[in-house]
Each structure stands twice: as C-alpha cells, then as structure tokens.
Amino acid sequence: MNDEQELSCAAGVASKPMIGIYDFSYGPYALGDALTWTMNLNIGATEAGCDAVDQYLVIDPSNPGSRHQPFILPLTYLGIIDNLFPAFLCSPLLRSLKLFRHPPSFNLFLLREAMHRRPMWPSFFSHLNKKLDFISHRRINAFYRKHGTLPWLTAPRGYGAWADEFRRTHCNGRFVVAVNIRQGVLSLTPANIYRDSPMPEWQAFIRHTAERHPDVQFLILGGYTEWDRAMQNLPNVLIPRTMGFGIGLGHELALLHRADLFMGSSSGFATMATFCKKPYLITNIQHLFSQYIDVPVGGRRYPFADENQILYWEKENQDVLLELFEELHARVRGKSNS
Amino acid sequence: MKSVGNATSMRQPVVFLRRRLINFADRALRRLRVFPFTLLHAVLNAAISVVQRRRGHLVVCVGRVAEKATMFLPGSVMLWLERVLSGPPGHQYYVCMRLPREAATPNLHEVFSVLLAFPRLRAVGLYWDETSLADDLSLMQVKQGRDDQTARATSYEDIDLPDVKHFEEFLHSGHMGIDLPVAAIRDVQTLLKRQAGRTPAVCLNVQAELRALADALVAARPDVWFFDLSSALPFAKATNSQSLAGYGLTLHERMALVQAADAYVGSFDELGCAALMARRPTVLLGGGNGAQPDRISRGDRAVWFPDPTEPGTLANPALQFLSSHLEQSVK
Numbered sequence: 001m002n003d004e005q006e007l008s009c010a011a012g013v014a015s016k017p018m019i020g021i022y023d024f025s026y027g028p029y030a031l032g033d034a035l036t037w038t039m040n041l042n043i044g045a046t047e048a049g050c051d052a053v054d055q056y057l058v059i060d061p062s063n064p065g066s067r068h069q070p071f072i073l074p075l076t077y078l079g080i081i082d083n084l085f086p087a088f089l090c091s092p093l094l095r096s097l098k099l100f101r102h103p104p105s106f107n108l109f110l111l112r113e114a115m116h117r118r119p120m121w122p123s124f125f126s127h128l129n130k131k132l133d134f135i136s137h138r139r140i141n142a143f144y145r146k147h148g149t150l151p152w153l154t155a156p157r158g159y160g161a162w163a164d165e166f167r168r169t170h171c172n173g174r175f176v177v178a179v180n181i182r183q184g185v186l187s188l189t190p191a192n193i194y195r196d197s198p199m200p201e202w203q204a205f206i207r208h209t210a211e212r213h214p215d216v217q218f219l220i221l222g223g224y225t226e227w228d229r230a231m232q233n234l235p236n237v238l239i240p241r242t243m244g245f246g247i248g249l250g251h252e253l254a255l256l257h258r259a260d261l262f263m264g265s266s267s268g269f270a271t272m273a274t275f276c277k278k279p280y281l282i283t284n285i286q287h288l289f290s291q292y293i294d295v296p297v298g299g300r301r302y303p304f305a306d307e308n309q310i311l312y313w314e315k316e317n318q319d320v321l322l323e324l325f326e327e328l329h330a331r332v333r334g335k336s337n338s
Numbered sequence: 339m340k341s342v343g344n345a346t347s348m349r350q351p352v353v354f355l356r357r358r359l360i361n362f363a364d365r366a367l368r369r370l371r372v373f374p375f376t377l378l379h380a381v382l383n384a385a386i387s388v389v390q391r392r393r394g395h396l397v398v399c400v401g402r403v404a405e406k407a408t409m410f411l412p413g414s415v416m417l418w419l420e421r422v423l424s425g426p427p428g429h430q431y432y433v434c435m436r437l438p439r440e441a442a443t444p445n446l447h448e449v450f451s452v453l454l455a456f457p458r459l460r461a462v463g464l465y466w467d468e469t470s471l472a473d474d475l476s477l478m479q480v481k482q483g484r485d486d487q488t489a490r491a492t493s494y495e496d497i498d499l500p501d502v503k504h505f506e507e508f509l510h511s512g513h514m515g516i517d518l519p520v521a522a523i524r525d526v527q528t529l530l531k532r533q534a535g536r537t538p539a540v541c542l543n544v545q546a547e548l549r550a551l552a553d554a555l556v557a558a559r560p561d562v563w564f565f566d567l568s569s570a571l572p573f574a575k576a577t578n579s580q581s582l583a584g585y586g587l588t589l590h591e592r593m594a595l596v597q598a599a600d601a602y603v604g605s606f607d608e609l610g611c612a613a614l615m616a617r618r619p620t621v622l623l624g625g626g627n628g629a630q631p632d633r634i635s636r637g638d639r640a641v642w643f644p645d646p647t648e649p650g651t652l653a654n655p656a657l658q659f660l661s662s663h664l665e666q667s668v669k
Contacts, residue, residue, distance in 0.1 A: 017470065054470060078454055079519030082590060085450045096470040098463040099453075102430070104383035105396070105461055111384050112477055128376035157466070158408075158443030188521065224586035241586040245569060248588065250447045 016052070017095060018045035019113045019120040022088070023058040025103075026066050026130040029080050031249070031268025033134040034087035035153065039275045040133075041121045042151035043143045045093055048119040052095035055088055057081075058106045059099070071189050080189070086250030089156035090272070136292040137302070144304040153275045155254035163254035170238055174217040175333060177325075178256040178273075179206075182265035182284070183226040197265040197284050197316060199228050205321040210236040212322075213329065219259065221252040221269055261328055263321070279308035279332045281324050283316040308332055360386065390430075391478065396460065397425055398432050398478045398492040400471070405438045407498045412448040412589065413607035414497050417504045420511055420611070422493050423458050430460040432478060435497070439466040451589040452608060455516040502644065505606050505625045509636050513615045518597070522590040526598055533580060534563040538664040541596045541613070542579075543567040543604025548623060551649035551656065555603060558657055562664060565599060567592055567609060601663055603656060606642065614640055619663035621656050638662075 020041040027033065045053050059081060065072025072080060081099075088097055100106040114124045122132045133139075144150055155163060167176060181202050185193045206218055220227050220239045231237050240247050240255060253272055256262055262273035262280040266289070273280040290297045298313055305311075308331055310324060360382070367379035390396050399422040407414055415435070423431055433453065437443065446464075453462045465471040479492055530539055542564050544552045549568070556564050556579045564579040587595070593612040596602045602613035603621040613620045619639060626644020633655065634642045641659055646652050 052467065052470070075520045078517070079521045079590065082451050082454055082519065082588070086447050089446070095467040096463060096465045096474075098461060098474075100461045102460040105387045105432075107380040107383040108387045108477065109474070110380060125373065128373050128380065130371060130376075156446075158437075158441065158446045161442040162444035242584040244583055245567070245587065245592070246445060246448055246589060247586070248447055251444065254444075 016048070016050045017054045017118060018048060018050040018052070018093070019118050020053055020055040021058065021110070021120060021122060021127050022055070023103075023127065023130070023132075024064060024066065024072075024077075024081075025058070025060060027132050027134055028066060028069055029072055029077075029084055031084065031087050032271035034084060035090060035268065035271045035275060036137075037121070037132070037134055038088065038091050038153060039150075040139055042091055042093065042153070043139055044119055044121045046151045047143065050119060051093065053091050053093040054095055054113075055091075055097045056106060056109065057088065057097070057099045058103055059101055060103050061101050069191075071191075083249060086156045086159070086248065086253055087268075089158070089250065090153040090253065090276075092151075092154045094157055135289075137294060138292075141294050141303050150275070150277075150304055152277045153257075153272065155257040156250045159250045159254035160257070162251060163258040166240070166251075166255060167258055170243075171217045174215050175213075175261070175329065176217050176219060176255075176259045177261045177263055178219045178221055178252075178259035178269070179262075180221045180264035180267060180269035181227070182267040183222070186226045187223055188225065195266065195284065195286055201316060201318045201321065203228065203230055203234070204318040205325070206231075206234055206237060208318065208322055209325065210234065212326075216329070219255055221256060221264075261325075261332055263325065274302065274305075274309075279328055281310045281312060281321075281328060283312045283314075283321075285311055285313045287313065308335075395428060396430050396432060396478075398434065398475065399423070400434045400436065400475070400492060400494045401497040402436045402494070403438060404496060404498040405441045408438065408441045408443045408445070410499060410607070411443065411445055411497075412452050413611065414500050415449050415452050416608045416611045417500050417508050418495060418497050419452070419456055420508055420513070421504070422495065423456060423514065429458070431458050432461045432463070433459055434463040434465060434471060434474065436465045436468070436471055448589045448608070455518055455590065455593070456514075457517045458514070500625065502625065502627050502630060505622075505642070505644070506634070508606075508611060509614065509622070509634065509640060509642055513617075515615055516593070516612065518590050518594045522588065522594040523598070526591055526595040529595070530598055533565075537561065537563045538601075539563045539565060539599040540601045540603060540660065540664075541565045541567055541599045541609070543596075543602070543607070543609050544623060545605060548646060548649050548652075551623075551646070551652050552603070554649065554653040555656060555660070558653070559660065559664075562660070565595060567595070567604070601660055603660070619659070621659055623652075 018041060022037055041053055059077065061074055064074060064077035113120065126132065140150065181197045181199055182195055183199065184190050184196050209216055216236060218237045220231055220237055224241050227239060231239060240251060256269060256272050257276050262278050264270050266282050266285040270282040287297045293302060295302060300311055301309060308328055312320065312324065363382060367375050367382060401418055403411065453459060463474060540562055542552045552568065556576045560578050562578060566579055566581040569583065592609055596609050596613040597616035597618065601619040602610065604610060604623060606622040606625040610620065610622050617639060622640065622642040623646045628645055630644040632643065643652060
C-alpha cells in the first residue's frame, strides 16, 4: 500500500473496496488456506486498483463445515473459528471484517456488492457455485511474473507493536528465528499426519545451535498441545504461549512477521512466512503440492522467492537443518550488519 | 373490533401458507447447488432478510471504540453487549464495532472471543473505516414496519473505559448468559476434577496492587484450592494455589473456568462478568471512582468493592463471603 492509499483509508474516503468471501461451507478451517486466500485477495485488490478490502466470513452453525472436514460440527465449530480468527487480519488493506452466522443475512450483502460490481474473491459466480481455489499459487505467480513484486501480508491488524515490544523485552537484540514444527498428530483435530515433522531432529538441531550460535533465539510457535515439553528446557528457546494469558495465534503471526528468519514444516505458519517476505526454510513439502505452486519437486525456491527463501522437499534431519540454517544465518546476519 | 378480529383470523391461514411456501422454496433451492438456482436462493434469502429487518426482529447495534479504551476492550465489550442485547427473546442482532485504525489492539482476538460467546449475535462487523460502516448501515437500516411496535432503531454507543454506571448496571442486570465452546468447557471441567477434586475451587484474578489480598485468602483457607488467573505473580508460594499463567489458556477456557469453579474473587473485567453471568458466588474488585459505598451487594450471590484500596481490610469481608458460600457448596 502506498502512502496515498494509507491516507485515503485513514481518512475514510476509500472508494473502491475489494470483497473477500470465505464461506466455510466450502472453504476449509485451516491457517494456510486462510492466508493464501488473503494473499489472493490482496492480489485481486491491487489488480483492480482497489484501496481497501472488505472481508466476509460466513458460517452456517447448523452445518458449519465442508465435506472435506467432517469433524467440524455444530458443537465444535465455535472453538475452531475462534482459534483461526487472527489469520483474517493479515491484509494491509483490511477495512472491515464481518462474520455472518446466518448465511441468509449474508446474501443481502452479497447482492449489494454484486450490484455495485465490486471485484470479489472468489468471484460472485464461483461463490454461487461454491468453488474456491484455496490452495494454488496460480494467480500469485501470474501477478509476480507481471509486476515483479507481490502485495505482501503484514502482521495481524493491531498486533505489530506488541511483537516489537516482545522482541525488545525478551530477545535482547539476538537473531530471532520463529519455528513451527508440524505435529498434527498432537493437535486438537488431527489430520494429514504424514505431513508431520520429526520432533527429535528439531530438538537436536536447536541444541546444537545453542552451542554454535549463542546469539540465536528460537521462538516455538503453534498450538499448546503440539510442542514437546523438552523444548522448555532448551536455553535458546522461548515459547510465547507459555508466557502469559491471552497469547495466541495473532501474537504468533506478528512475531513471525517481525522475526529475522522462519524455519518450519510446510504448514500454516510456513504460508505466513512465504507471503510476508521473510527469509525462511520450509521443510517436508508434500510432493503433491508441486502441481499447485508451479515448482517441480526438489525445486529450491518459489517463483517469487529470493535466495534466502528455501524449500526443502524431504523429511528433515538435524544435519540438514543445521546446514541450511547456517547458510541462511550467515547471509541474513551479514545483510543486516551491512 | 369484531371486523379487526375477523381480518386477523382470516390472515392467519394465509400467513401460514405463505411461510410454508417460502420454506419449501428455500429447502428446494438449497439442494439445487448449481447456477441459476443458487442465485435464486440468494435472492430469496435476501428478500427474507429484508422482511425480517422491516419487522424489527433484527436489531443493529453500533459501538465506537475510543482509542484509550483498547487496553480493556474485552471487558468493555462484554459490559456493552449486556446493555444492548436486551430485546425480546426472538430478536437477533447485528453488532458493528468501529475500531481505531492505528491503535495497538493485541487483544482483538479476545474481543472476537467475547462476541462469539453471545448466541444472539447473528452477525458481527469490525470496521476500521467510517465509509465502510456507513455503507453497511445504510443497507441494514431499512424502513421498519408501521404495524410493529416492537421494532427498534439502531443503537449507537461509544465504547470507552467502563464507568461506574456500567459496572452497576451489569451487577444488577438479568444476564442472558453466554455459550462457550464445548471443548473449553470439557477441558476446564477435567482440570477442576484432576486438580481440585472434591475440594472447593476458587478462581483468583487480582491486580498486582491487591496481590496481598489474594495471598491472605490462600493462607486463610488451606482447605480450598485456588486457581490463580492473575498476571501478577504471588508473593508467597502456597500448596493450595496454582498459577495458570503458563497454561496457554484461551479466553474461552478462562471464562469456562470461572463459570465452573465454586467462587470468583477478582477484577470486574471479562472474567468477573463471566462469573456473574453464571451466577457463581463472586467478589468483584475495582472500577469505582471514590463516590460509591465501600461495598455493593447483589443479593447474597455477589459483592462488589468498587474502591479496594487496602488489601488488609478487604480480606475479612471477602473471607466471610467465601466461607458462607463454600460451606453451602460442600453441603
């Protein structure tokens, strides 16, 4: 967003909003998909010359999930949407965010937006047919090829200053690495557990790093049930969720946005790193994903990534993690020092 | 009068048939998930929505958040919702919150958690821009039916730091209750069973300056298990007190805990509100401006000390209150 757009939003004179619709009857409750949707929304807004984004989240409480997520039930959806909410705060153009728990009421707004011919993601027609491309990078890659840049995600609205303060208070000028080790098997709703990463390898890597790079501070992100207890005893590790009341996904996404480097399994947090221009190492990428992102299996980078943004397609071990970390650390540290 | 009665009784079958027809069309269109039936379904739903608005069964409430109120927003929003969601049981609400764009709001997630917990909210809108809010209000504020006296206009209110009047209103209000996620309720029930067992359990949530009060309660009642939800650390370690600061509890889980425990002692914030709503024995601290009596009671269930300046003098009345209720709960 340029200065002029910032000013027009702040002054309340935004004239052309982009409309985002996330209808959970066909869109998944998933951090990565929500962030990819936001990125597509940013791209749609930029292409259409919009200076603001209005987001609509739609849930039918009597039938809250899609057929791909049968574990989302009327009794459980409330906690799940509550956990996911901060993911929808990451667009720098965000002007309003509405949650409808009554789809018929949403339709009045939908028709209004359609009659005003406001650009939408997904399109009006796709929404009516319950179709959403929530996984592929097709539009993102095309935009990058055309413009050579992307409208990046930002820290969730209202959380950036908190993350800056956290770094000042707890990280003492150290090199901050945000880490998410996917442990779906330990999550509240286990799914696709073959995508999980080997926790002992990560622990060994972090332990080695404490000896070789004492200037590095690791922040472990993710659900409270998902990290290993042994992590708490490592001297170079902080687990924000254990550091007080009310620290959740919004804070973690902001910390990731403000970190020097992200390392983790291919999952929701990795999507945040991918789309917020952060140096990263993303491991254990599902080979099936290749066709959606236009990167061959084994390819080292996304089309829009730079040399400090590395993809590693196989299950990681401590040696690989250490080697790639040291490569990134040297470059990123060197860059910030220069 | 007779002709009016006849007209009404003649209209009833017509209304009934019309409703059946609309329901049938709605169900049929919902099953036909392809264009153009999906469009027809959207149009039908939008029309129903407009009619409901005209009848005043969907009430719009707008709260404008002051920048200085953002630190205490979850509690302020809870007090506000209790005030504005007070219509007849059939009414549903669309709540709009105008938020300051540049303010730090690292508790926005908790505000959302509070909003989600109110089952009467059909929709919630968070706005960081005046134009967008005005745009939506113009859509929602349709002309209301002339024949419906229950129809309500849009309510506007500034959400600032809560004042004494708001606390008093909340203390004495009827409380409609909140719905928390079942997972949160299940987890805290398990926590209570495992940690407290049969022992009475009390939630503590005091500010740092009243830490001595919490420590005095813990020391005076070794037969009670205290769950400490305060950010401030205890002065002394006690075997019957458990700080939950590192437990990673969400706001819903903390609310579920104060609603399930046997009593609550602490700030008049979102947790204090949740305890009151569940009709738990509650000792509320703070929020006064010096002009209130030392203590204000709501029946025998809740007592509020608006200006708790001296922890030492508060300990006795708080202990007396707890004793009477905890003994009842044991019986």
